[in-house]
Amino acid sequence: MSAKGSAMHVAINRRQRTNQAGTTVEYRTALIRRSYRDNGKVKHETLGNVSYLPDHALAALKASLAGKPLIDATADLSIHRSLPAGHIHAITTLAHGLGFENLLGTKCRHRDLIMGLLAARICNPTSKNATLTWFADTTYASDLGPTSSDELYAAMDWLLEQQPRIEKQLARTHLGRQTANPQRLALFDLSSSWVTGTHNPLAKHGYSRDKKRGHQQIEYGMLATAARLPIAVRVFPGNTADPTAFITIAEEIHELAGVEDLVMVGDRGMITSARINDLAKTSSLSWVTALRNTDIQALAVDTGPLQMSLFDEQNLAEISHEKYPGERLIACRNPALAEHCKHKRENLLTATEEHLDALVAAAAAGRVTGAGAIGVKIGKVLGKYNMAKHFLLDITDTSFSYRRNQESIAREAGLDGIYVIRTNVPETSMDAGDAVRTYKSLANVEKIFKTLKSRDLGIRPIRHYTEDRTRAHVFLCMLAAHLTWHLRTALAPLTYTDEERPVGEDPVVKAERSTTAARKASTRKLATGETAYGFQGLLTHLATRTRNTVSVAGVQESFELLALPTTTQHRAMELITAHLEKLTAQPA
Structure with a gap:
């Protein structure tokens, strides 16, 4: 038998009985017990009956016997520091539920720092050195401990080594799976950002999409799903032509996604006739693009197939021309x-x-x-x-x-409002309306670039001087955009985001926002009457939930206490949980 000095605990038993009057009565028994082993069997010894104590006294007794310190409600409390925590808590909860930490790699100091950099990129995008100051003013100060800029750059170098594996896993999950990508669509577009300094080997003068004339720049191509979820990114010198960037990702897409029958969607300046011929020789990829204006003018000559009479009763019509054998041309006219x-x-x-x-x-x-x-x-x-x-x-x-x-x-x-979709996808797989919608979905990649370049993620300007650090920075921003997509999707009911954007019967006409979104925008209120937020405004509100370092007079050790959430903060965490449960419920 074990020694009599074994730890004590409170055992509470509840049972219900029906008395003679037919009323159900609950009986509570509270016993102080000591558990011990006797010849390998667990036995309990009752030391006293404390059923007469009220519930709050029993709770205090249980906590005391469990070794937890009890604090006198009248004792003086001191809050040593309050640090913003709610926005970081939301991001880390989402990332953990997505398995994002495991996606990055095995647990290590580098992975912890990258998670910190991702949170900083979403909450307060700035330079890596300025991020250290942000760490110090948030809960990362204690979570990460002392951190140097050299450690951050070492973590970025580590992240760049993980990029091929991470992108392959993302592509196979979101592009290769039939349930996640039933239409087998992959969107690709190119953008650019200007570079500070003069030593970056990727910095070249080229066509600036940022309208920064006279500045050197880099270019980067984004591969994404039709729902605008970023999957992979490639960085190119600033003078790279769009078709060159496209053929680079096209050569890798089979290896990334693990499937052969993907449909690549790119704009008219990227998927050119020359690139289409190259694809036919080396790849089984299908594609959807559009004709250049000069090619449309050639179709619109007096004897050409593109005539205004095609649009007398409808906004789109399929045409053909000997210059495009084996391809489909869908002519569209948008009156607006x-x-x-x-x-x-x-x-x-x-x-x-x-x-x-x-x-x-x-x-x-x-x-x-x-x-x-x-x-x-x-x-x-x-x-x-x-x-x-x-x-x-x-x-x-x-x-x-x-x-x-x-x-x-x-x-x-005569050609105002007219554009022509060009594709080799057969009509049995994609009708004319779907082909138009597919090409117009390319605007979703533009929204990713807007997220990258705006206050959301602040990818520009590029401040790094080496090629590897530049690639790591762009990849880090892409991963942050991936998390931001999930965060925006989860929190959409609290923001101005249109959750119910209707799909019009006419694919050519611009889609209108739903009445719900229009009401939110005009009243700045949700259907519940609560305030509607912009995405950044909601992050700011989440950050007002603090983690506080507290001490009590007479107790040597301090402890940390998370502030109670507001109604909006509580709702935000519920929405993130619901989003994760929805993803988990999807078939593999």
Whole structure:
């Protein structure tokens, strides 16, 4: 038998009985017991009956016997520090439920730091050195302990080594699985961000999508699902052409996703005829893209298949042309887009004429002389608005006149609002309407870039000087965008996000927002009457839930106490849990 000094505990038993009056009565018995082993069997010895004590006294007695310190309610409490915790708690709960930590790799210091960098990128995107200050002002100060910039950069180097494995797992989960991607769609688009400094080997002058003329830049291509969930990213020198970037990812897609019958979706400048020929030689990928304006004009000649009569009763029609054997061409006309193009062109023509009139006056007054000098100034004006094709010019050494090229304007106006989808996917797999919707889903990748470049993730400017660190930074931002997608999806009922965006019968017409989303936007209220938040505003509100370091007079050790959540904060955590349960319930 064990010694009599074994630990004591409180055993509470509850039972119900029905008395003679037919009323069900609950009886509670509370006993102080000591458990011990006798010849290998667990036995209990009753030391006393404390059933007479009220529930709160029993709770205190149980806690005391369990070794927990009890605090006098009248004792002085001191809060040593309060650190923002709610936003980090939401992100880490989501990441843990997604298995994101295991996706990154085995548990180690590097993985912990990367999780911290991901949370910082979502909550407070800034430079890596500034992130250290952010760590110190959040719960990461105690969770991560002292951290140096060298450790952060070492963690990024570690992350870059994990990139091939992580991207393959993401691609096979979200692109390769039939249940996750029944249409077998993979979206790819390219963007760019400018670079600070002069030593980055990837930094080159090229077409700047950030409108940062004169700045060197890098380019990066994003592979995503049709629902705009980022899967993989590739970094290229800043002067890389779109088709080159596309063929690079196309060569890897089979290995990444583990399937052969994917449909790649890319814009007209990326999936060109030359790239299509290359794909036919080396890959079984199908594709959906669109024709360039010059190709559309070739189809719209008098004897061509693209005539305005096609759109008399509908907004889309399938056509064919010998230049595109084995392919489908779906011609679309959007009346709203046509009106927008007309209005925009007129504004640009008017703005150009204002500058040209100033040059006409300058030449007449002799302030500008010489056909060459006048031509240079005219070229700058026409290039500013890209309107050179719509003006006829007459330049001499002492004068200048112009007039609109009505034939050119009429030719362009005839194609206002018209675009042509080009694909090799058979109609049995994708009808004309679905082909249009598939191409328009490419806008979802643009939304990823918007998330990356905005206040959400702040990918730009690129401050790194080495190629590997630049690639690691972009990959880190892509992973943060992946988490942000899940976070936005989960928290959509609390934000202005349109959860019920209707799918219109006409795929050409722009989809309208749901009445619920329109009401949230106009009233800034949810259906419950509570305040609706923007995504960043909701993160700010979550951050007001603090983790507090507290001490009590007379007790040597301090303890940490998480503040009670507000109604919105509690609801946010419920939504994250529900989102994770929904993902878990999906078939493998």
